[in-house]
Amino acid sequence: MTEQVLPPMQYVDFRHENVETNIVLSLKEAGKTADAIRSTEKVTRIITTVITYAFILVLALTVLFPFYWMIITSLKQRAEIISAEQTFFPNIVMWSNYSYVFQVFDFTTYMINTIIVAAVSTLGTLITTIFAAFAFARLNFKGRETLFMIFLMTMMIPGEMMVISNYLTVSAFGWIKDQTLLDAYAAMIVPFWISVFYIYLLRQNFKQIPNELYLAAKVDGKSDWSFLWKVMVPLAAPTLISIVILKFMGTWNSYIWPQLVTKQDEFRLISNALRGSAFTDPDTGTTEYGYQMAASFCVTVPLFLLFVFFRKYIMKGVGRAGIKG
Amino acid sequence: MLDKIIQFFKNLRKRKLAPGEEIISANDSLFLEPIPDLPEGYDSNKKTIVRLVGKKRVTKPYQVSGIEDVASKNNWKAWVYLAPVVVLISVFLLYPLINTIFISFAKDYNYATGQFSGFTLDNFGIIFGLVKVNGGQEVNFVKYAIPNTLILTFVTVPIEIIIALTISVALNSIKWFQKFIQTVFFLPYVTNAVAVGLVFSVIFDNQGIINFITGSNITWIYGANRWVAMIPLTIYIIWSSMPFKILIFLSGLQGIDKQYYQAAQIDACPKWKVLTRITFPLLSPQILYIMITSFISAFKQYTAVVAMFGGPGTLGKNSVIPDMETIVYYVYDNVEKGFTSRAGAAGVFLFVVILAFTFIQFGVSKKRVYY
Numbered sequence: 001m002t003e004q005v006l007p008p009m010q011y012v013d014f015r016h017e018n019v020e021t022n023i024v025l026s027l028k029e030a031g032k033t034a035d036a037i038r039s040t041e042k043v044t045r046i047i048t049t050v051i052t053y054a055f056i057l058v059l060a061l062t063v064l065f066p067f068y069w070m071i072i073t074s075l076k077q078r079a080e081i082i083s084a085e086q087t088f089f090p091n092i093v094m095w096s097n098y099s100y101v102f103q104v105f106d107f108t109t110y111m112i113n114t115i116i117v118a119a120v121s122t123l124g125t126l127i128t129t130i131f132a133a134f135a136f137a138r139l140n141f142k143g144r145e146t147l148f149m150i151f152l153m154t155m156m157i158p159g160e161m162m163v164i165s166n167y168l169t170v171s172a173f174g175w176i177k178d179q180t181l182l183d184a185y186a187a188m189i190v191p192f193w194i195s196v197f198y199i200y201l202l203r204q205n206f207k208q209i210p211n212e213l214y215l216a217a218k219v220d221g222k223s224d225w226s227f228l229w230k231v232m233v234p235l236a237a238p239t240l241i242s243i244v245i246l247k248f249m250g251t252w253n254s255y256i257w258p259q260l261v262t263k264q265d266e267f268r269l270i271s272n273a274l275r276g277s278a279f280t281d282p283d284t285g286t287t288e289y290g291y292q293m294a295a296s297f298c299v300t301v302p303l304f305l306l307f308v309f310f311r312k313y314i315m316k317g318v319g320r321a322g323i324k325g
Numbered sequence: 326m327l328d329k330i331i332q333f334f335k336n337l338r339k340r341k342l343a344p345g346e347e348i349i350s351a352n353d354s355l356f357l358e359p360i361p362d363l364p365e366g367y368d369s370n371k372k373t374i375v376r377l378v379g380k381k382r383v384t385k386p387y388q389v390s391g392i393e394d395v396a397s398k399n400n401w402k403a404w405v406y407l408a409p410v411v412v413l414i415s416v417f418l419l420y421p422l423i424n425t426i427f428i429s430f431a432k433d434y435n436y437a438t439g440q441f442s443g444f445t446l447d448n449f450g451i452i453f454g455l456v457k458v459n460g461g462q463e464v465n466f467v468k469y470a471i472p473n474t475l476i477l478t479f480v481t482v483p484i485e486i487i488i489a490l491t492i493s494v495a496l497n498s499i500k501w502f503q504k505f506i507q508t509v510f511f512l513p514y515v516t517n518a519v520a521v522g523l524v525f526s527v528i529f530d531n532q533g534i535i536n537f538i539t540g541s542n543i544t545w546i547y548g549a550n551r552w553v554a555m556i557p558l559t560i561y562i563i564w565s566s567m568p569f570k571i572l573i574f575l576s577g578l579q580g581i582d583k584q585y586y587q588a589a590q591i592d593a594c595p596k597w598k599v600l601t602r603i604t605f606p607l608l609s610p611q612i613l614y615i616m617i618t619s620f621i622s623a624f625k626q627y628t629a630v631v632a633m634f635g636g637p638g639t640l641g642k643n644s645v646i647p648d649m650e651t652i653v654y655y656v657y658d659n660v661e662k663g664f665t666s667r668a669g670a671a672g673v674f675l676f677v678v679i680l681a682f683t684f685i686q687f688g689v690s691k692k693r694v695y696y
Contacts, residue, residue, distance in 0.1 A: 055491075056492065056499065059488075063509060069528055128409045154418050159625075162425070164660055165425050194414055275635060289530070300521075304516075
């Protein structure tokens with residue numbers, strides 16, 4: 001199996017030649033005892049392990065550094081942030097940055113907006129996804145495979161292309177002009193009630209549920225409807241939890257569409273508000289990084305908490321995308 | 326006499342026995358009365374016929390129905406379940422696709438009224454700077470959006486894949502804290518892109534930590550040179566898109582059968598060869614998947630620019646020259662400004678590029694993916 005460049009193999013006829021005359025046999029590990037070989041192997045293994053850990057740790061620290069910098073900058077004074085001597089820990093811990101941010105930055109409004117939009121769009125997505133996945137996985141109808149192929153093909157279309165027409169559609173529905181809060185919510189929620197990828201994911205999950213369960217439920221006189229809610233949905237719960245969390249995170253991070261369709265500041269979602277808010281000093285007009293970082297931290301924390309509690313579901317849900325097929 | 330007949334028949338059968346055929350004893354085959362054709366459900370003990378009939382019509386035999394929804398009469402049921410998705414997909418996915426293509430070819434399209442006067446290629450001409458319009462904004466697409474997108478794509482994607490592969494292989498080889506470190510590497514995935522973008526712009530500030538450590542005085546973000554500003558942007562994109570790749574690669578690595586490595590160990594195969602001859606070929610489906618998805622997402626880069634610069638150029642919202650603009654940024658910018666036709670043309674361009682990319686990569690991969 002090795003393809004090393006070895007000298008061409010020479011066959012030695014020991015009837016005519018022997019070690020004493022002209023053949024030298026050499027071993028790579030000649031002159032070493034078994035113990036010596038073992039200890040060198042051990043040393044190499046330790047060195048490799050140390051190097052690997054060092055490499056990983058350096059990169060892990062690089063990954064963590066922005067978070068660390070966000071937290072300490074959010075606790076620094078303005079003078080310390082812009083001083084020539086950068087410090088790795090604030091000289092004076094400024095908790096007041098946070099209270100200031102909560103005064104200036106209308107956190108609760110944006111938070112409520114985001115949570116409502118996230119909750120309603122997640123719920124809608126769940127319902128449509130469950131129905132569609134059930135139909136594709138369990139029911140037989142004409143053109144099922146064709147329709148599913150069309151669905152899968154829509155995943156290739158970049159969402160950015162849809163934005164143009166969707167904007168026109170949403171304004172045709174009257175959700176843009178003279179916008180009320182409900183209009184803004186509708187514009188941010190309704191176009192996101194579908195996700196072909198989640199339908200695909202859930203269909204795969206539903207298909208794994210054995211047919212015998214379905215037949216048993218049928219013999220017991222259960223309808224398709226109650227089979228769906230009493231058997232399939234509970235069995236697919238892990239996937240559904242993943243979908244809920246990923247969808248929620250998606251809404252929390254969504255920026256483009258809400259930016260386009262919301263016309264007033266108080267309808268905005270958290271990302272837009274964070275980017276749009278200028279934490280500028282009224283006197284000098286420069287950005288107050290301390291306040292900005294404090295706000296960023298507040299936006300990041302809920303996601304972190306979600307991650308801490310649902311790590312398994314998030315990583316599984318994200319990872320499942322790659323193991324398909 | 327009887328014995329003789331039986332013997333004769335037995336001999337006869339013995340001679341003509343086909344492979345796998347059984348010898349049927351004479352008692353069964355010859356001298357038993359043939360069973361008369363009894364109706365289905367006949368109970369020989371009670372001498373009665375038991376038959377299941379429907380409740381309403383006694384003459385019709387009972388059938389267990391509804392177990393399999395195969396019958397075409399149940400079609401409507403499936404369509405009821407599919408109705409919400411089909412409606413939403415038609416309104417928000419398929420219609421926009423067709424409509425955007427239409428808009429990009431329509432002449433003098435008025436997005437408020439939907440009126441237009443014939444079809445034209447002018448919109449594409451405008452975005453590629455071939456057709457002159459007043460305002461001078463028309464060259465932005467060719468001058469900034471396309472080059473920026475291409476640079477970002479072809480710089481970030483290879484670097485990301487190499488780093489992610491290295492980290493995954495290293496992570497896969499360690500014993501202690503593997504899960505914990507993996508979680509640390511996953512953290513950038515669960516952050517708000519805008520929030521972290523702001524953090525990066527603080528890190529790369531004029532008085533920021535990067536300039537402090539390197540002892541330089543480079544302007545990275547605000548008012549920076551276009552090419553200099555690309556560096557922090559690239560770093561931020563790489564940082565934020567790493568977790569997904571590591572996750573996929575690592576799960577792929579953990580799925581590789583340990584037997585291959587044991588065989589290699591027995592053959593005293595050098596480590597780098599194990600990597601290039603076993604690990605990478607067996608990981609090729611994941612590598613292909615990551616390549617396609619990251620090329621596509623790099624082409625659609627937008628949030629990173631907004632998060633770090635706050636506008637289309639290095640001067641943020643006040644930028645006169647949109648020197649950090651990407652293709653998607655151009656699309657959104659024009660939607661907001663009301664130049665729907667240009668946005669449509671740029672969107673169609675993006676769509677075509679992404680489709681072409683996907684097909685090329687699938688074509689190439691047929692030869693390079695090992696199973």
